[in-house]
Amino acid sequence: MSLVSTPEERFDDVPDYDYPHETVEVTDDGAEMAYVDVAGDGEETFLLLHGEPTWGFLYRKLIDRLTDRGRVVVPDALGFGRSDKYTDRDAYSFDLHYDSFEQFVDELDLTDITLVCQDWGGILGLTLAAHRPERFARLVPMNTGVPQGTQEMPPEWEQFREFVEGVEELPIGMLIQNATATDLSDAELAAYEAPFHTEESKAGARAWPDMVPRKGGGDGAEMTQAAAKRLKEWEKPAFVLFADSDPITSGNRDPLRELIPTASEQPDVWIEGAMHFLQEDAGEEIADHVVEFVDRT
Numbered sequence: 165m166s167l168v169s170t171p172e173e174r175f176d177d178v179p180d181y182d183y184p185h186e187t188v189e190v191t192d193d194g195a196e197m198a199y200v201d202v203a204g205d206g207e208e209t210f211l212l213l214h215g216e217p218t219w220g221f222l223y224r225k226l227i228d229r230l231t232d233r234g235r236v237v238v239p240d241a242l243g244f245g246r247s248d249k250y251t252d253r254d255a256y257s258f259d260l261h262y263d264s265f266e267q268f269v270d271e272l273d274l275t276d277i278t279l280v281c282q283d284w285g286g287i288l289g290l291t292l293a294a295h296r297p298e299r300f301a302r303l304v305p306m307n308t309g310v311p312q313g314t315q316e317m318p319p320e321w322e323q324f325r326e327f328v329e330g331v332e333e334l335p336i337g338m339l340i341q342n343a344t345a346t347d348l349s350d351a352e353l354a355a356y357e358a359p360f361h362t363e364e365s366k367a368g369a370r371a372w373p374d375m376v377p378r379k380g381g382g383d384g385a386e387m388t389q390a391a392a393k394r395l396k397e398w399e400k401p402a403f404v405l406f407a408d409s410d411p412i413t414s415g416n417r418d419p420l421r422e423l424i425p426t427a428s429e430q431p432d433v434w435i436e437g438a439m440h441f442l443q444e445d446a447g448e449e450i451a452d453h454v455v456e457f458v459d460r461t
Contacts, residue, residue: 166252175358180225184436191325208235209277210233212226212283214244216373222441222443225447239265241261251377265274275299276304278300287308294391303403304454310391313378315378316378320412328370343410357399396423403457404417406437407445408435408438417434
C-alpha cells in the first residue's frame with residue numbers, strides 16, 4: 165500500500181497550533197503517527213482523539229487550559245493531520261485504526277489517561293479503553309458513541325456519507341464549516357485543508373464515514389460489541405458531554421450515559437449552541453468542564 169507524507173510547508177500558516185510535534189511508528193509497514201505532546205503543571209495525562217475529517221488542530225482551544233492539570237497528548241489518526249497517509253482507500257479498516265492507536269499508547273507508555281474523544285475518536289477511543297482499561301483513568305466522550313452494527317443512522321448522516329462517496333473533490337473545509345455553529349476564518353478553514361496536499365491523500369477521509377458499524381454496513385462491529393459489554397461494567401469516572409445542536413450524534417447521548425454506569429454520577433450537561441465540532445464552538449467551555457471533572461474525581 166502506498167504511503168505518503170504531507171509536505172511540512174503545508175502547515176506553515178496554521179494558526180494557534182504551533183506546538184512542537186513528534187512522530188512514532190505504529191504499523192508493521194512503517195506508517196508514522198504524528199502527535200503533539202505538551203507538558204503540564206499537574207500529574208494528569210489527557211489523550212485527545214479527533215474524528216472525521218479533522219486532526220489535532222481541532223483541540224487547540226482546549227490544550228492550554230488542560231495543561232493546568234497535566235500533560236496533553238494529541239495524536240493525528242493515520243490518514244489525517246501530519247500523520248502518514250495511505251493513498252488506497254482499501255488500506256483503511258477499523259483494525260488499522262484501532263491497532264495503530266493501541267500501538268501509539270503502548271509506545272508512549274501512557275497511563276492513568278483521561279480520554280477526551282469525539283466522533284471516530286470516540287468510537288475507537290472508547291473501544292480501546294474498554295479493551296485496555298489498565299491504561300485509562302477517566303472517559304470524556306463527546307458527540308460520539310459505541311455503534312454495534314445494529315442501529316439505523318440518521319438521515320443527515322446518510323446524506324453526509326453519500327456526499328463523501330460521490331463528490332469528485334472532497335471539500336474538507338466545507339464539511340467542517342457545515343457542522344460548526346461558529347463562522348471559521350479563512351485561516352482556520354485552510355488549516356483543516358492543509359493535511360491533504362492531493363486528492364489521493366484524502367483516502368482516509370473518504371473511508372471513515374462508510375466504516376461506521378451500523379445496520380447493513382460498516383466495519384469493526386465485533387470489536388465495538390465487545391467494548392460495549394465491557395463498558396457496561398466500567399467503574400471509573402465517565403462524563404458524557406454532548407452538543408445540543410448536532411443532528412448526527414445527539415441521539416447517542418442518553419444511550420451512552422445509560423451504557424456506562426458511572427456516567428450518571430456526573431452532571432447532566434449539554435453544550436448549548438454547539439454543533440458536531442463542538443471543540444470549535446465551545447472549546448474553552450469544554451476545557452473548563454473537563455478540568456472540573458478531573459478535580460471532582
